[in-house]
Amino acid sequence: MEHFTLLIGIVIVTALVFDFTNGFHDTANAMATTISTGAMKPKPAVAMSAVLNLVGAFLSVEVATTISKGIIDEASGIRPEVIFAGLVGAILWNLLTWLGGIPSSSSMALIGGLVGATVAAVGIGAIHLDALIGKIILPAFAAPVVAGLAALFATKLTYRLARKADTERTGNGYRAGQITSAALVSLAHGTNDAQKTMGVMTLALITGGVIAPDADPPLWVIASAGLAIALGTYLGGWRIIRTMGRGLTDIHPPQGFAAQTSSAVTILASSHLGFSLSTTQVCSGSVMGSGYGRKGGVVRWNTAYRMFAAWGLTIPAAGLVAAVAALLAQQGDWGVTVVAVLFIAASAAIWAASRRQVVDHTNVNDPDDDAGQADVVTDAVHSVSPPPAGAVAATDPADDDPARQRAASTV
Amino acid sequence: MDIDWAALGQVFGVSLLATVALVGVFTLGIVGGSRRSDGTAGVAAKAGSYLAYAVCAAAVAFGIYTIAA
Numbered sequence: 080m081e082h083f084t085l086l087i088g089i090v091i092v093t094a095l096v097f098d099f100t101n102g103f104h105d106t107a108n109a110m111a112t113t114i115s116t117g118a119m120k121p122k123p124a125v126a127m128s129a130v131l132n133l134v135g136a137f138l139s140v141e142v143a144t145t146i147s148k149g150i151i152d153e154a155s156g157i158r159p160e161v162i163f164a165g166l167v168g169a170i171l172w173n174l175l176t177w178l179g180g181i182p183s184s185s186s187m188a189l190i191g192g193l194v195g196a197t198v199a200a201v202g203i204g205a206i207h208l209d210a211l212i213g214k215i216i217l218p219a220f221a222a223p224v225v226a227g228l229a230a231l232f233a234t235k236l237t238y239r240l241a242r243k244a245d246t247e248r249t250g251n252g253y254r255a256g257q258i259t260s261a262a263l264v265s266l267a268h269g270t271n272d273a274q275k276t277m278g279v280m281t282l283a284l285i286t287g288g289v290i291a292p293d294a295d296p297p298l299w300v301i302a303s304a305g306l307a308i309a310l311g312t313y314l315g316g317w318r319i320i321r322t323m324g325r326g327l328t329d330i331h332p333p334q335g336f337a338a339q340t341s342s343a344v345t346i347l348a349s350s351h352l353g354f355s356l357s358t359t360q361v362c363s364g365s366v367m368g369s370g371y372g373r374k375g376g377v378v379r380w381n382t383a384y385r386m387f388a389a390w391g392l393t394i395p396a397a398g399l400v401a402a403v404a405a406l407l408a409q410q411g412d413w414g415v416t417v418v419a420v421l422f423i424a425a426s427a428a429i430w431a432a433s434r435r436q437v438v439d440h441t442n443v444n445d446p447d448d449d450a451g452q453a454d455v456v457t458d459a460v461h462s463v464s465p466p467p468a469g470a471v472a473a474t475d476p477a478d479d480d481p482a483r484q485r486a487a488s489t490v
Numbered sequence: 491m492d493i494d495w496a497a498l499g500q501v502f503g504v505s506l507l508a509t510v511a512l513v514g515v516f517t518l519g520i521v522g523g524s525r526r527s528d529g530t531a532g533v534a535a536k537a538g539s540y541l542a543y544a545v546c547a548a549a550v551a552f553g554i555y556t557i558a559a
Contacts, residue, residue, distance in 0.1 A: 139558060139559075225501060225505050225506070226505065229506045229509035229510065232506065233512075234513075237514070237517040240517040256516050256546075270558075340509055340513050341513075344504075344509045345505040347556050348501050348504045352501050354494055354498050
């Protein structure tokens with residue numbers, strides 16, 4: 080451990096912070112529909128998801144040695160400062176989208192941050208653009224379509240098969256089905272996403288010369304990454320859960336079950352068959368597909384467009400922040416210090432903004448009053464201003480969606 | 491451009507079929523086990539329902555296997 084410098088320590092801590100934001104950002108993927116349909120109470124739901132994320136982190140022995148999926152030429156001079164800058168970009172984008180309650184891919188933010196930092200520090204030559212398109216951009220378009228169609232047909236089928244059954248009696252069955260598929264999504268998430276952080280930490284240790292280039296991650300890396308993601312999951316990104324469970328469409332138990340099953344199957348099929356899709360994008364697509372599967376179901380495209388816009392911005396935005404951070408961090412110790420101070424200040428500001436309108440386990444199932452907003456920026460501004468949730472949703476003149484008003488009037 | 495269209499198509503097909511099949515089988519299980527509004531459930535319906543749940547449990551076990559493998 081003689082090479083374990085302060086900088087490596089900072090990178091490790093930042094990686095764990097990213098892992099934490101990854102956890103709370105993605106709680107929604109597994110649990111949003113389970114919570115919004117009432118299959119599980121909010122707190123037990125996130126607790127179960129957290130435990131399964133932790134288990135998932137230890138489950139697989141196959142470690143992602145290349146976190147960047149061949150997009151970044153890791154031999155081209157990636158130094159700890161660059162990884163630090165990339166993580167800063169990814170975390171800030173995760174926090175900003177969380178403030179806006181937008182489900183966006185944490186993995187995509189990580190890739191965006193690392194790409195931006197690498198371009199600034201090494202040059203565009205260190206990026207394999209074709210791999211970026213083939214492995215990140217295209218799957219981002221494919222994921223919601225694949226999962227959405229599967230959820231659409233599955234929802235139609237389950238409504239058709241159960242049309243004569245008593246909803247009172249089928250309720251327990253749908254609840255069990257939802258909890259099971261949500262558990263699978265949580266487990267898969269722990270395995271996939273905790274490993275990405277382990278990959279980053281291992282890469283930092285390797286570049287700093289602490290461990291040998293082909294070494295497996297030490298146990299403390301696995302354990303701390305698993306704990307960070309589980310803690311993040313338990314604290315729950317309630318804003319995103321609300322958007323996914325309430326904002327995109329109104330979910331009934333059969334839809335929740337069909338959507339969760341579609342998510343679980345698509346995630347497992349994609350990681351097993353070697354065309355990996357983002358968990359967040361798969362789950363968002365499933366929810367939207369199931370929205371159309373129920374007769375009279377609607378998808379709130381306002382919210383969906385806002386989400387798509389955020390997906391499109393993820394790589395450029397995280398990349399830009401990371402690039403600036405990388406240029407600063409390369410100036411030496413004072414540069415790293417400046418980045419760290421700015422990063423902590425920005426995170427604190429976002430957290431402070433979130434306190435103006437708190438979303439937690441007590442009000443997560445209230446109507447999503449941000450649905451009428453046009454884009455990320457107005458949404459962020461909206462989150463800062465303190466409107467009383469139900470009243471605004473019901474009286475908002477721009478909000479002409481009847482289903483939404485129905486939902487609001489039931490509060 | 492290294493877009494693996496075959497893998498994408500495979501993921502698409504498998505996801506669609508497996509989702510619809512699982513949801514269908516599970517729904518049959520729910521319906522078979524719950525059709526008791528007239529007081530009785532047929533033995534065949536009960537058995538079919540347990541079979542459906544067994545198929546789903548096997549699918550979940552396979553899912554966990556693919557995560558761990």
